[in-house]
Amino acid sequence: MQVKLSEQISSSDAETILRHLPDWIQDALIARATEIDYPVEAIIEMAIASFLDTEALSFADCKPRRGQ
Template sequence: MQTQPVITGHLSPELAQIFLEGLPETIRKGLFMRAKTMNYPVWAVIEMAIAGYLDEEALSFADCKPKLD
């Protein structure tokens, strides 16, 4: 039996992995490259991309090193 990832205030690494598996390879590679460049976990990069799309004032890639909890 597969357990559901716990949903918190941030995208969990488990949910990020599920999301990544559904993306085309080129987009998946781009997200991993951005995460590596920023020295951030890929879940944080995905979260910033979604937040930036939904709210133009949300933390984005252009912002300086957001604090991760």
């Protein structure tokens, strides 16, 4: 199997990841994506990044449309 590396996960990869998570985690990720109007792929990436690096972009940094 050959792995294709990219800077972002695709929407189909996000769907696959979500399917393998417990329902309550799926619901929380989708709810957060909806709340801040971000794609669920970005929310999954942020969750993984914040787990791996405490200084990575986090959910607290995502405040769309603030200051407008």
